[in-house]
Amino acid sequence: MIETKKTTETLLKVENLKKYFPIKKGIAVQRYVGDLKAVDGVSFEIRRGETLGLVGESGCGKSTIGRVILRLLEPSKGKVIFEGKVLNELSHEEMRQMRSQMQMIFQDSYASLNPRMRVGDIIAEPILIQGVSSRAEREKRVCKILDVVGLSPYHGARYPHEFSGGQRQRIGIARALALNPKLIICDEPVSALDLSIQAQLINLLEDLQKEYHLTYLFIAHDLSVVKHISDRVAVMYLGKIAELANSEELYKNPQHPYTIALLSAIPVPDPTVKKDRIILKGDVPSPVNPPSGCRFHTRCPKVQSICKEQDPNFRDIGNDHFVACHLV
Template identity: 60%
Template sequence: MSKPLIEVKDLKIHFPMKNNILFNKEKRFVKAVDGISFVIHENETLGLVGESGCGKSTTGKSLLRLIEPTAGEVIFEGKDITKISTREMRDVYRNMQLIFQDPYASLNPRKTVGKLIEEPLLINSDLSPKDRLDRVYELLDVVGLNAYHANRYPHEFSGGQRQRVGIARALALNPKLIIADEAVSALDVSIQSQILNLLRKLQQSFGLTYLFISHDLSVVKHISDRIAVMYLGEIVELGTKIGLYDKPLHPYTQALLSAAPSIKSTNRRERIVLEGDMPSPVSPPSGCKFHTRCFAKMPECELVRPQMRDMGDGHYVACHLYK
């Protein structure tokens, strides 16, 4: 296993709520991320999966400090970037980039594609105009577009082509870590596979490391080396994709996988239907946050928060079933 590129330790992101009740001075918080820890190694893809509202995208943005963490550490190449200044973060941004979910909203419609890709180079490099243009053409070629596309505007492209432009822009400064936030969820299924294959090819060519955020289990399985399953601001299970898909341990992971469609009848699992909705992150349940919907809950689950346990072979689970 290669050395860790980024380590996240007990990360918390709590958003304060406005108090609308007269004379009630108690502060309330939305606990979007509530104490998660994980490591991503060099040249690895870690998939982060879970239901909408579980805190996946908030986690990704906090690694870039687009959202400031409430507590915890984000150690990138040996340095805790939560404690450095905004000026120092500019150097970090060269090595950490984000691919946005929406290929339509993430590109400025008033600028040509060439200008959009050139912008990071203009701000962060001393390249001459000719060298910047050569780099733009090179990046367009790398993501499967042509040089003449540089003079076109975003509205002249399809969704898949726009996402390729977003990937080219993310690659402009030769980053080490790319956070892909639902990078293919807005695309047709046939286009999704093209973008996923492109991301894998780029990883092999440039030695990239990915945090791949998605709610689609089949997509995560296709591209990830390891997978972390998130529920209501916490990671409940983490393991290799083979270990996690072949032998899911946490009841929530089992329910997610049972709902995933499969072409092969031999791979289909008995459907597990979860009752109720995800609780509010403002007032999460005590003990295990999943106990209100869990089909295997015990009395202890309502009182004690389970700790992450090492089950061997790089498989970890936070559940009282595995003491």
């Protein structure tokens, strides 16, 4: 098997990305009353051949970032640059062609598959849309892809409801691979599965990355899964990235109080080992009206007056380790 070539070359770059959802009130006449700030000024890059893990609590904006990158949602502000091209400046036709290089694996493997289509047709659909008109060629590619993800060619004649959750997720992976993409956005692809099935799919994704030179944005909330698969990890809180570092560096030397609290909550399989867990007080603030200054200051055990007044810069503290915290 061919090893993935991880380089320092940037494949995808996100600059000051924002996604606001307008809030309106009224029935007959609706009026604008504010914005839900799902993503609010996020910047990062993904290098060719690597896996960037994106973690955080539910509602922090992880999945929204994935959808905005693929322009399934239009950004409110900022840029998404893929191989030097600004995606949010492309026309509809240009973006359609670009999507052959960028695919997504969705969290809900059942809802993302058309229940009225056979599996073979689901996988063949993107191949047809991208211009492969020969039916024999499409069928040949579908059989090969099914075999690659651990399914049999005869599974192509079945419908999604005839498969287990893990098998349906393999179908989602097969559909993402159909056009030989360079980047795959994995939106919590194993969160709804049993642990044994999770391990199988994580190993499959790693094998596929090595064989097809894939680059992943791996979105999840399970820090143990992210540690296993990611080269670098970004931690999100309430629409912003709090910390970003090499996976080993982040888990051994976390700097942001939120990252430290998240890591303390990872369960230890040995019942004889006692772990000091940091319990954060209060609830996550509303993204409609986020706190001033540092967004984490309302729950931070180390909060100081400057945290309530100034939004910390997202800065490099050395060794490619970025943190947005006044205390670091």
